[in-house]
Amino acid sequence: MNDTATATIESAIKECDSHVAKCRRARALLEQAFPLSSERFKNLEEDTIEHIDQLVYRFTKMQDSMGTRLLPSLYSYVEADDSPKPFLTILMRLEQLGILTSAEQWQFFRNLCNNLAHDYPESIEQTVDTLNVLNEEFSIFEKMYTKVREYWMSLK
Numbered sequence: 001m002n003d004t005a006t007a008t009i010e011s012a013i014k015e016c017d018s019h020v021a022k023c024r025r026a027r028a029l030l031e032q033a034f035p036l037s038s039e040r041f042k043n044l045e046e047d048t049i050e051h052i053d054q055l056v057y058r059f060t061k062m063q064d065s066m067g068t069r070l071l072p073s074l075y076s077y078v079e080a081d082d083s084p085k086p087f088l089t090i091l092m093r094l095e096q097l098g099i100l101t102s103a104e105q106w107q108f109f110r111n112l113c114n115n116l117a118h119d120y121p122e123s124i125e126q127t128v129d130t131l132n133v134l135n136e137e138f139s140i141f142e143k144m145y146t147k148v149r150e151y152w153m154s155l156k
Helices: 002-029 038-042 046-079 087-096 103-117 121-155
Strands: none
Touching: 002 046, 002 121, 038 121, 046 087, 046 103, 046 121, 087 103, 103 121
């Protein structure tokens, strides 16, 4: 069990490291674009749109990798328990152990990720608001990941 969890954790960390690096780069390239307004959003240049797409894609991929691979495998490793558990149970336990900063923050970012998945042309205002929140709050998400990563590295 620990060998499988270890391999999954290592793989997920490599994947998340790549995603966070791409998010950082995209955010740096977008520094002048934020905060967005609806009017500004409608008139963005193609390069800026590509950087926003990169940020959204990498954030959602990272959030997904953490939620489906990293956190469940880390829980399994730490608790020596590979029986299926509700994800909320995993989040709460990792928070209790001080591995995850906040289950509530995790849920916030999961909801943000879900909002980003629904990109409707008639809801530009919501898209702009969601992108602004992502840009403003990304550092909190990154710190959440870094804490999980550092915890794992301290076990090695």
